[in-house]
Amino acid sequence: MKNTKLIIAFIIIAIISAGGFYYLKPQSNIKLGAIFSPDDKKLVAFGKKLYANNCASCHGMNLEGERDWKNRNEQGLLPAPPHDETGHTWHHNDETLFSLTKYGLAKTANLKDYKTNMPIYENILSDEKIISIMSYVKSTWPDEIIERHDQLNANQAQQ
DSSP states (O other): OOHHHHHHHHHHHHHHTTGGGGGGGGGGGOOOOOOOOTTTTHHHHHHHHHHHHHHHHHHTTTTTOTTTTTTTOOSSSSOOOOSSSSSSGGGGHHHHHHHHHOHHHHHHHTTTTTOOOOOOOTTTTHHHHHHHHHHHHHHHHHHHHHHHHHHHHHHEEEE
């Protein structure tokens, strides 16, 4: 009995420490390598509100990003990119996008001295809120882009 409780506790800890992202999605809708759920209307609606309050001031209410986002500004920083299909957001898998949002580019890409205006949301937004925001963003992409992004997630998961 004591060993059974210990084993159950160990399994729970292992699941939580592995990320626990999939608890947000019904098991039948999980796509290989996916963290975000653009088909979950409730999650997307929550993410849209969070996006408006936390992201739109730089990335735009319509996900259009800042003007001339590919070129460094006077401070030497890159402007906020669009999160719609014209930007590069969908070129990164869910895991990378989650990490960029939570920990920032410097930590995610191991670029010690990289400077950016992008806040690090690790102590600001919960994992669920980050996933909600990115699920909203992904829900706005055309079907073709979503399919390409799903394939990117699947390819990354198989590596």
